[in-house]
Amino acid sequence: MRMFRQIALSATCLLLLAQLEPAAAHRANMALGVKEISSAINGKVCATSGGAHFTFENDGHFSYDGLWQSSGNFTFGDNAVILTFDSGLQRAFEISRRDGGLYMEKTRVVCTAKQ
Numbered sequence: 863m864r865m866f867r868q869i870a871l872s873a874t875c876l877l878l879l880a881q882l883e884p885a886a887a888h889r890a891n892m893a894l895g896v897k898e899i900s901s902a903i904n905g906k907v908c909a910t911s912g913g914a915h916f917t918f919e920n921d922g923h924f925s926y927d928g929l930w931q932s933s934g935n936f937t938f939g940d941n942a943v944i945l946t947f948d949s950g951l952q953r954a955f956e957i958s959r960r961d962g963g964l965y966m967e968k969t970r971v972v973c974t975a976k977q
Contacts, residue, residue: 896938899957902964903943908973916966917976918943 894902905920914928918936924945925933934947942954943966955966963970 894957894959895940899938899941899943902957903973905976906973907976908964908966908971910969910971916971919976 903916903918906918908916908918910928912928914926917925917927922935922937923933924936925931932947934945934949936946937944939954941958942956944952944954946952958965964973965971
């Protein structure tokens with residue numbers, strides 16, 4: 863049963879990545895450090911053009927609402943936000959700035975202050 867949950871969660875993560883809009887190739891890819899990533903997403907809701915929303919709470923919790931719903935905790939690393947899902951699965955998403963936009967992996971996100 864535990865293996866089935868791990869496989870299901872892994873498949874869910876792959877679906878998330880497949881849903882995200884592929885970005886066009888960009889010449890300038892500015893890697894962000896921990897401070898820049900924290901400033902860009904902490905306490906904010908980040909949305910993709912496909913309608914998915916990541917909410918990053920100030921207390922380190924996140925939620926995802928898109929093709930499915932998920933939640934857990936997050937931390938920051940150089941160039942990445944590291945999500946630990948409630949199931950225990952952990953996944954790092956590279957965060958960068960390209961052409962003035964913020965990207966999670968290859969998907970542009972627009973982050974606004976949480977209301």
